[in-house]
Amino acid sequence: MSNGLQVILTEEQLERLAEIISNRLNPDSKQPLTVAQAAKALGTSRSTIEKRVHAGVIRCVPEMGRRILIPKVEIERLQEGRLN
Numbered sequence: 001m002s003n004g005l006q007v008i009l010t011e012e013q014l015e016r017l018a019e020i021i022s023n024r025l026n027p028d029s030k031q032p033l034t035v036a037q038a039a040k041a042l043g044t045s046r047s048t049i050e051k052r053v054h055a056g057v058i059r060c061v062p063e064m065g066r067r068i069l070i071p072k073v074e075i076e077r078l079q080e081g082r083l084n
Contacts, residue, residue, distance in 0.1 A: 032061050032069035041075050 009017065038058075039046045052058040053068055058078065061069040 030072055032071050033075060035068050035070070038070045038075055042078055 033041065035046050035049045035053075039049045042049070049058065049070070050068065053060050053070070058070060059074050061071060
């Protein structure tokens with residue numbers, strides 16, 4: 001039953017709401033990805049990911065020893081085509 005209340009959200013507010021809901025449904029969504037997971041998500045090879053990390057094109061979690069971990073937000077940025 002509707003009470004007739006209508007809420008109008010901006011696109012930014014709607015995206016933020018979707019992010020909040022997604023994070024609650026999948027709390028691990030903020031965990032960083034391995035090189036293999038990042039490659040799969042971006043549809044490329046592990047070696048391409050590693051080269052781009054070393055070139056500074058892809059940002060990674062700092063100082064994880066030899067293991068490269070890439071934040072989920074960085075993958076999302078690359079999927080959206082944002083380069084900055």
